[in-house]
Structures are given as structure tokens and as C-alpha cells.
Amino acid sequence: MMSASITTPTAPATTPSHGNLEASPFAIPSKKLVMWLFIISDAVTFAALLFAYGYLKNASPNWPEPFKFSPSIINVMLMTFILVSSSLTMLIGTRAAKLGDKAGALRWTFITVAGGLLFALLHVREWLGLIAEGVRLFQNPWGSPMFGATFFAITGLHLTHVIGGVIALSVVALGYKRGRYNSDDIEIWSLYWHFVDLVWMFVVPMVYLLNIAR
């Protein structure tokens, strides 16, 4: 008797009526909305890490200030220049893709990829320099042992994002060349790349510029 009162959908799932589909509330493709939601969640992840960094730095009276103008700050300025420039080249590549200029889109996207790789190389070189000076995850020659853990966690997560972006942009660009992906896909992954660039704008002051050796 109970089951008789339960109503079931009458329209078959395999033939959806157009009238049943709800319009996108934000008037953007679902893939783009998903990327925006991912970016927001990732922004909160980075914020949590930076807050945790600030928490430990504030709670430690002997927080190390190891970054000298040369080579550390000069290296960071160069890395910033490369990353922001790669955002500009990504914008040009996206615009070329939207205009149907496939060759231009590929050229600028791979220039962006090259910028990302250069950034990653400079980052690894900086890491190796710090490791050579004795910085480990829970030990360093200058002060609070937590410095290494927080520094490598934040910059490592960012570096992982850069490397992930390099791989994703390469895959999407090659797929775009073969016709598997379209200009929307290039645009969606450009959002990710710009986000990686913007996160760096917070990592630089928090992790490097507030810890300058004086």
C-alpha cells in the first residue's frame, strides 16, 4: 500500500526533453564553473597554509630571517617577472585561440609553458641553495626549527601547482592542435595559470619579504 503512493518520473532518462534542462545560473560552461570552484577551494587551501605560517612565525621569537638581497630577493624578483609575464603570454594565447588563430594560440601557450618551466628551475635552484646552507624540514642553522617545514610546504605546494599547470597546458595545447579540445578549454586552463600567478603575489611578501636578512 505504501509503494502505491510513491510517484516516479515518467520521462525516460535516455531522452531528456529540452524543456527539463535548467539554464546555467551563471551563463558560463559547466567546465568553467568547475574551474572557478576549484580555484576558490585552492585559494582557501593556500590561505590556510599562509595563516598557519603566520601563526608559527608569530609564536616563535627566534624565527629565521635568512633571505639576503643577493641572491635570494633578486632571484624572487626574477621569478615574479617570469610568472607574471607568463600570465600575459597566456592571455595572448587565449585571445588567439578565441580568434581561431590556432598557430598563434599554440605558440603563446608553449611560451607560457616555457616560462613555467623556467620558474620551476629557478625555484629548484633556490631550494638547493637553502638545503646546502643546512635548511631541512625540522632543522636549520638560524632559529626556529619549524621554518624549513613551513617554507618547503608553502613553496612546494606552489611549485607543484606550477608543474601541474605546465603539464595541463601542454596536454590541452596538444589536444587543441589535434582538434580534441577547443578554445574554451584553453581559456579554462588559462584561469588556472593566472591563479597560480596570483598565489605567488601572496607567497612572496609573506614568505620572503617579511624574512629579509638585515
Place this chain on the structure above:
Amino acid sequence: MSAPTQTTDSLKTDIIVYICILALAGVQVLLAYQHTQGTQLLIRMLAVAFIQAGLGVMYFMHLRNEQRNLRLALIPATIFVMLMMNMIWSDSFRLLHMNPFGK
């Protein structure tokens, strides 16, 4: 004919924003070498970083061209979560006086 003109104008805007973001990055370095210390320096650095991020989100990521609904769905919730994270500072100061990480 209007599309290429619009593209050129838009590229010009992107280049201006790019230069602004780089200039602000330079301002951060200059701030770091001033004699300001502690909270004041942190606030100034973060203010510059938020301007950079705002420019990037609105112009590079084109959020200003999206529907207002999307901006309202994304921005206030993110800001709210980040403001709530500020709760940790009182505990951080408590730890400073207890000095558990100092060696």
C-alpha cells in the same frame, strides 16, 4: 571590423594591468627595505598583494566580464572564510608567551 579593434584595445588593457602588477611587486620589495617592522609592514604588504590579486582576477581572469551572480557566489564566501581564519591570532600570541617553539 569592430572585433579586431576590440581585441587591440583589450590587449592594451592587459599590458597596462601587467605593468601595474609588476610595478606593485616592485613596491612590495621597496616596502620590505623600509624601516617599518612587524604588523605595519605586514598590513602594507598584504594591501599591495590584494590590489595585485584584484587586478589579476578582474582583468587577467576576466571576472569583471562575467555575470554579477558569479562574482557574488565566489567573492563574498571566499573573503568570509579568510576573515574567519583570523581567529587563530589570539592563540598564536598565547603561544608566543609560552614559547613552545623557541630553542
